[in-house]
Amino acid sequence: MNNFKDENPDIYRLMIEEIEDYAILVLDERGNVQSWNKGAEKIKGYKREEIIGKNFRIFYTPEDREKKLPETLIEIATGTGNAKGEGWRMRKDNSLFWGSILITPIRDQNNNIIGFSKVTRDLSDKKKAEDAENALKQSKKGLLSLFNASPSGMILTETTSGKMLEVNDSFLSTFGFKRDECLGRTSDELGFASQETQLLFFSKLKEQGFLKNEEIPCLNSKGEVVHTLFSVEPFEMDGQPAFLCIFNDISNRKEMERKVIESDRLKSEFLASMSHELRTPMNAILGFSEILIDKKVGELNDKQLEYLKDIHASGAHLLQLINDVLDLSKIESGKKELRPESFLLKDIVEEIISVLAPLAIKNGIRIRTDLSPEVKNVWADKRQFRQILYNLVSNAIKFNVTGGSILISMSLSGLEHFKLTVGDTGIGIAPEGLRKLFMPFAQLHAPSSGAIESTGLGLTLTKTIVEHHHGTIKVESIPGKGSVFIVTLPINTPRQAPGHA
Amino acid sequence: MHRHLQVLIVEDNPVNLKLTGDLLRMDGFTVHTCRSAEDAIEMLKEMLPDILLTDIGLPGMDGLQLTRIMKAEERTKGMKIIAITAFAMKGDSDRVKEAGCNGYITKPIDTRKFTLEILEIYNRP
Numbered sequence: 001m002n003n004f005k006d007e008n009p010d011i012y013r014l015m016i017e018e019i020e021d022y023a024i025l026v027l028d029e030r031g032n033v034q035s036w037n038k039g040a041e042k043i044k045g046y047k048r049e050e051i052i053g054k055n056f057r058i059f060y061t062p063e064d065r066e067k068k069l070p071e072t073l074i075e076i077a078t079g080t081g082n083a084k085g086e087g088w089r090m091r092k093d094n095s096l097f098w099g100s101i102l103i104t105p106i107r108d109q110n111n112n113i114i115g116f117s118k119v120t121r122d123l124s125d126k127k128k129a130e131d132a133e134n135a136l137k138q139s140k141k142g143l144l145s146l147f148n149a150s151p152s153g154m155i156l157t158e159t160t161s162g163k164m165l166e167v168n169d170s171f172l173s174t175f176g177f178k179r180d181e182c183l184g185r186t187s188d189e190l191g192f193a194s195q196e197t198q199l200l201f202f203s204k205l206k207e208q209g210f211l212k213n214e215e216i217p218c219l220n221s222k223g224e225v226v227h228t229l230f231s232v233e234p235f236e237m238d239g240q241p242a243f244l245c246i247f248n249d250i251s252n253r254k255e256m257e258r259k260v261i262e263s264d265r266l267k268s269e270f271l272a273s274m275s276h277e278l279r280t281p282m283n284a285i286l287g288f289s290e291i292l293i294d295k296k297v298g299e300l301n302d303k304q305l306e307y308l309k310d311i312h313a314s315g316a317h318l319l320q321l322i323n324d325v326l327d328l329s330k331i332e333s334g335k336k337e338l339r340p341e342s343f344l345l346k347d348i349v350e351e352i353i354s355v356l357a358p359l360a361i362k363n364g365i366r367i368r369t370d371l372s373p374e375v376k377n378v379w380a381d382k383r384q385f386r387q388i389l390y391n392l393v394s395n396a397i398k399f400n401v402t403g404g405s406i407l408i409s410m411s412l413s414g415l416e417h418f419k420l421t422v423g424d425t426g427i428g429i430a431p432e433g434l435r436k437l438f439m440p441f442a443q444l445h446a447p448s449s450g451a452i453e454s455t456g457l458g459l460t461l462t463k464t465i466v467e468h469h470h471g472t473i474k475v476e477s478i479p480g481k482g483s484v485f486i487v488t489l490p491i492n493t494p495r496q497a498p499g500h501a
Numbered sequence: 502m503h504r505h506l507q508v509l510i511v512e513d514n515p516v517n518l519k520l521t522g523d524l525l526r527m528d529g530f531t532v533h534t535c536r537s538a539e540d541a542i543e544m545l546k547e548m549l550p551d552i553l554l555t556d557i558g559l560p561g562m563d564g565l566q567l568t569r570i571m572k573a574e575e576r577t578k579g580m581k582i583i584a585i586t587a588f589a590m591k592g593d594s595d596r597v598k599e600a601g602c603n604g605y606i607t608k609p610i611d612t613r614k615f616t617l618e619i620l621e622i623y624n625r626p
Contacts, residue, residue: 276587280517294613
C-alpha cells in the first residue's frame with residue numbers, strides 16, 4: 001500500500017475523501033482540522049469549508065472539553081503512537097453519536113510530529129443495542145433479586161404444564177419444601193394444593209386472566225394447612241409465557257380471627273350467665289324487702305321501715321348497675337343487635353314524660369316540649385332510643401333545682417338526621433366535669449336525689465347507644481345556669497352496626 | 502275468684518321459691534312446689550294444677566323443655582304455663598313463646614304486681 005500511496009498520492013487522497021462510513025481527517029500539531037472527507041461530513045455534520053482550520057475540540061461534549069479529553073488524547077497519541085477510545089461525541093447540531101476513534105501522529109522525515117490523522121466510526125446503533133441488552137440483563141437481575149428477597153412466597157410456573165420454573169426462598173420457608181423437589185414439578189405433585197383447589201382456580205384464572213388475593217388453604221411439606229392469600233399474574237420468562245404465583249401466609253391472621261371470635265363468644269356467655277346469677281339473689285332481696293315494706297306480714301316501727309326502704313333502694317340500685325354494665329358490655333362487644341323499627345318520635349317523648357312526670361312533680365320541675373312537626377317517623381331501635389331519652393331527661397330532673405324547668409326539643413338536622421336536645425335550668429357542669437362526663441362512674445353531685453339512684457354509667461351507656469346508631473352526642477353547660485345535651489341521630493339507622501363482622 | 506287456684510312452682514333456688522310461693526299463698530292460692538323439671542313431671546302424673554309456674558334456668562331439664570312436654574300431652578296441654586325468666590340471653594322471649602308458654606314474668610319480680618300478672622296471663626283466652 002505504501003508503494004501505491006507514494007506512487008499515486010492523488011488517487012489515494014481521492015479514495016480517502018470518498019469513504020462514507022469513516023470520518024477521516026488530518027489535524028495539524030495544534031489539533032486544527034486540515035482535511036475533511038465525506039464520511040466526516042456525514043458523521044459530524046460539518047461541511048468542509050466551515051470546519052477547515054477549526055480545532056477538533058469542537059467535536060467533544062462540553063463535559064469532555066472541561067476534562068481536557070481532546071488534549072489528553074493528543075498527548076497519548078504523541079507518547080504511545082496512537083490513542084483509541086469510544087465515547088459520546090457532538091455533531092454540528094449538538095446531537096450526540098457514539099464514536100469510536102483512532103488518533104495517530106504524522107511525522108516528517110526527521111521524525112518530528114507535524115500533525116495527526118484521526119479516524120472516527122459512528123457506532124451509535126451498536127451502542128444502543130448493547131445498552132438495551134445491558135438494561136434487560138440489569139432488569140432481569142433486579143427482578144430476580146426482588147423475586148428472591150420478597151417476603152411473599154413466589155413461584156414461576158409454565159403456563160400449560162404448571163411445572164415450576166423458579167421458586168423463591170419465602171415460598172420454601174413457608175411451606176417447608178426444598179428447591180430441588182419443587183423445580184420441574186407441579187404443585188399437585190408436590191402436594192401443597194389439592195387438585196380441587198387447582199381446578200377451581202384454573203377456571204377462574206381462565207375467566208379473568210389473573211387471580212388477586214384469593215383465600216386458599218394450602219398444605220405444607222408436613223401436610224399441615226397453611227392459610228394463604230393467593231395471586232396469579234401472567235408473566236414472560238425468557239420469551240415463554242409463565243405464571244407468577246404469589247402466596248401470602250395468613251395463618252397468623254386466621255388464628256387471631258378465630259381467637260377473637262372465640263373470646264367474644266366466651267365473653268358474652270360469661271356476661272349472660274353472670275347477669276343471670278346476679279339477678280337471682282336480687283330477686284329475693286328486692287322481693288322480700290318489698291313484702292316487708294308493704295306490711296304484708298305485719299306492722300313495722302318507723303326505724304324498721306326506714307332501714308327496709310334503704311335495703312330496697314340499694315338493691316334496686318345494684319340491679320340497675322348490673323343491667324347497665326351488661327347493656328354496656330353487650331353494646332361495646334357489638335353483641336347487642338340493633339332492632340330498628342319505624343316509630344313516631346313524638347310517642348316516645350310523651351311516654352318518657354309520663355314515666356318521669358311523678359318524679360319531676362315531686363322535685364317541683366316543669367317539663368316543656370318543642371317538637372317540630374317535621375320530625376315524624378324514624379327508623380331506629382325503639383328500646384334503645386327510649387333509653388337515650390330516659391337517661392337524659394332523668395338526669396335533667398336529678399341535676400335541676402327546685403322550681404326549675406326542662407325543655408325537650410326536636411328538629412330536623414339536614415335531610416337525613418334529626419336533632420334532639422334536652423336542656424335544663426339546673427346546676428350546670430364545670431369545665432373539668434365536662435371533660436369526664438361520658439366516662440364510666442364519673443358521677444357528679446346531684447342536689448335533688450329523688451327516687452332515682454344513679455349508677456354512674458347512664459351517660460356512658462347513652463353515648464355508646466348513640467354512637468351505635470351512628471349518631472353524636474354533645475353537651476353545653478354554664479355552671480349555675482344549666483346544661484343542654486344535644487343528640488344528633490340518623491332518621492334511618494343503617495342496618496349494619498359498626499363492629500359487626 | 503283466684504283464691505282456690507292451684508299452682509305448681511318449679512324453682513331450684515329455695516329462697517326465690519319461698520318468695521313466689523309465699524306471695525301466692527298470701528293471695529289465697531294453693532301452692533305446690535318442687536325444685537326440678539324432673540320432679541315436676543313426677544308430681545304432674547298425680548295432679549293437674551291450674552297453673553304451672555316454672556323458672557327457665559333449671560339444673561337438668563330446663564323449664565322450656567318441661568313446657569314442651571306438658572303442651573304435647575293431651576291431659577296437661579290445657580294447663581296454663583308461665584315462665585319466669587331473667588332475660589339474660591338474647592332471644593329469650595322468642596324461645597319462651599316457641600316452647601308454648603302462655604306467658605312469662607321477668608325476674609326480678611315486682612311483688613306488688615306479681616299476682617295480678619299471673620292472673621292476667623291465666624285469664625287470657
